[in-house]
Amino acid sequence: MPGGRLTHGDRRRIAAWLAEGLGYAEIGRRLGRPTSTISREVARNGTTGDYAADHAQRVSGDRARRRRPARPAEPPTAEQPTEVVRGFVDRFATLLAATGLPRMTSRVFVCLLTADAGGLTAADLVRRLRVSPASVSKSIGYLEAMEVVVRRPDPGGRRERYVVDDAAWLRAWQADTGAHARIAAAARRGVEIFGAGTTAGTRLGAMGEFFTWLSEQMSGSSLTASAVYDALTVLAALVHAGRPLTLGALAGALDWPEDRVTAALDAIRRQPAIADPLALRTVGPRTYTLTTRSDRLSQAQREALHR
Numbered sequence: 001m002p003g004g005r006l007t008h009g010d011r012r013r014i015a016a017w018l019a020e021g022l023g024y025a026e027i028g029r030r031l032g033r034p035t036s037t038i039s040r041e042v043a044r045n046g047t048t049g050d051y052a053a054d055h056a057q058r059v060s061g062d063r064a065r066r067r068r069p070a071r072p073a074e075p076p077t078a079e080q081p082t083e084v085v086r087g088f089v090d091r092f093a094t095l096l097a098a099t100g101l102p103r104m105t106s107r108v109f110v111c112l113l114t115a116d117a118g119g120l121t122a123a124d125l126v127r128r129l130r131v132s133p134a135s136v137s138k139s140i141g142y143l144e145a146m147e148v149v150v151r152r153p154d155p156g157g158r159r160e161r162y163v164v165d166d167a168a169w170l171r172a173w174q175a176d177t178g179a180h181a182r183i184a185a186a187a188r189r190g191v192e193i194f195g196a197g198t199t200a201g202t203r204l205g206a207m208g209e210f211f212t213w214l215s216e217q218m219s220g221s222s223l224t225a226s227a228v229y230d231a232l233t234v235l236a237a238l239v240h241a242g243r244p245l246t247l248g249a250l251a252g253a254l255d256w257p258e259d260r261v262t263a264a265l266d267a268i269r270r271q272p273a274i275a276d277p278l279a280l281r282t283v284g285p286r287t288y289t290l291t292t293r294s295d296r297l298s299q300a301q302r303e304a305l306h307r
Helices: 008-019 024-031 035-045 053-067 083-097 103-113 122-129 133-145 168-194 199-222 225-241 247-254 258-270 299-305
Strands: 150-153 160-163 278-284 287-292
Touching: 008 024, 008 035, 008 053, 024 035, 035 053, 083 103, 103 122, 103 133, 122 133, 122 160, 168 199, 225 247, 225 258, 225 278, 225 287, 247 258, 247 287, 258 278
Parallel strands: none
Antiparallel strands: 150 160, 278 287
């Protein structure tokens, strides 16, 4: 009904205007309602001569109560979460939105994150979030592109269910790592184009160094804990010696087989962040030493330290 349901005040005005002899069209115009609304109201609650506002209001209330019978309280379900759950979803979504994730996408993601193992359908998300299907669909597409949400068939019907599975975090981590490496490479290319001595080159150089470090730190997760431990042990041995050491000398000093030392050296080469701010250098046949990473200090800083 345009303008919502008639109020008690509306009905009093209808009664007064009927008493003045106004027609249904004029009364509807004054109330901002269709003429049919006024005619139905009067027809349901009396004739033109005996329409009573108070009686019409009581009848309307009784009719509304019959249409909406009281239902017993039900325990919360996935489709009807508690206010506490809704509050958590909103607060968590706000935090995610602050990182750059769209607000609605954040809400959809948190709903899926807190759902049962079977996930939720699009209809479930619409009911839980009280938003349009289009909003849910757009957010699901965004999350699928990030590879943090997967589709699964609904065993009970033809709909699809959306799930945040256990592998989502690894996929997101790997995607971020690759993106950081590409940003670092693009920044280094920018330094070549603009020149290292320019303002743009300096900014891009710092950006490239940061994203190179970030990518190295994140990709280090591909090594096992034991591989990282061995790599750190070899680094400690080279630092302690303070001179280049051969593979045989390292193996003898650590009392390790040579293949274990070789594996540790390979780990350092593959993940340079393990040695940061040092860098592994090969100075002879199967001979290794450590130097400082050239990108940790600018040319001016290196020159100043040699004065």
